[in-house]
Amino acid sequence: MKLYGYWRSSASYRVRIALNLKQIPYETIPVHLLKAGGEQKTEAYQQLNPARLVPTLVTDDGEHLNQSLAIIEYLDAIAPEPRLIPEDPLTAARVRTLALDMSADLQPITNLRILQYLTGELNQPDETKLRWIQHWVAQAFQAFEQRLGQTAGRYCVGDQVTLADICLVPQVYNAQRFGIDLAPYPRIQQIVAALNVLPAFVDAKPEAQIDANS
Numbered sequence: 001m002k003l004y005g006y007w008r009s010s011a012s013y014r015v016r017i018a019l020n021l022k023q024i025p026y027e028t029i030p031v032h033l034l035k036a037g038g039e040q041k042t043e044a045y046q047q048l049n050p051a052r053l054v055p056t057l058v059t060d061d062g063e064h065l066n067q068s069l070a071i072i073e074y075l076d077a078i079a080p081e082p083r084l085i086p087e088d089p090l091t092a093a094r095v096r097t098l099a100l101d102m103s104a105d106l107q108p109i110t111n112l113r114i115l116q117y118l119t120g121e122l123n124q125p126d127e128t129k130l131r132w133i134q135h136w137v138a139q140a141f142q143a144f145e146q147r148l149g150q151t152a153g154r155y156c157v158g159d160q161v162t163l164a165d166i167c168l169v170p171q172v173y174n175a176q177r178f179g180i181d182l183a184p185y186p187r188i189q190q191i192v193a194a195l196n197v198l199p200a201f202v203d204a205k206p207e208a209q210i211d212a213n214s
């Protein structure tokens with residue numbers, strides 16, 4: 001398999017973790033989101049993803065897939081061990097709720113193109129961009145922290161690593177990049193600390209990627 005992604009992209013980070021957990025070997029193809037206006041906007045890349053976003057997973061059969069959660073569901077179907085979305089319908093719904101809190105409600109409004117629009121077309125200073133990020137991260141993390149009170153064991157939902165954990169870790173990485181204080185979120189901190197020592201998460205870290213700091 002081939003993964004088109006960017007070292008600091010949270011959606012790419014999710015797919016890397018899932019591939020690692022399932023021990024599926026893959027080749028990384030870096031797509032630089034900033035260089036020359038963003039390689040995700042080139043004609044060539046748009047053939048892989050018309051939405052001009054990373055990641056794209058190209059399967060061994062040459063099929064290309066977009067949307068990190070759809071990719072992870074696909075991986076869970078073709079390589080069910082370890083299961084990232086539990087079979088039990090209620091537990092699966094809890095996992096998806098937490099995963100979507102991060103991937104559908106938080107990440108899209110703090111995505112690069114949104115921030116570029118704020119500071120570019122809308123002419124807002126970097127300080128406003130930072131306030132924007134801090135505001136939406138705080139709202140999302142408060143709710144997530146509260147939900148964990150009902151669902152958490154060692155990880156977000158019970159004691160197995162799930163899609164919820166895969167979506168949380170990259171958002172915490174991003175929050176830390178922007179200097180957000182995690183002290184109000186002790187459950188999040190504890191779970192992320194437990195996840196970040198697992199080899200699949202260590203190997204998926206942005207700094208461990210071939211395009212890190214490029």
Ligand SMILES: N[C@@H](CCC(=O)N[C@@H](CS)C(=O)NCC(=O)O)C(=O)O
Pocket residue numbers: 008009010011012033038040052053054055066067068069103108111112113114
């Ligand atoms: N919902 C998509 C989100 C993909 C996405 O937002 N990717 C970001 C990086 S995390 C991106 O490519 N941004 C480029 C841009 O904003 O121009 C997914 O989960 O795959």
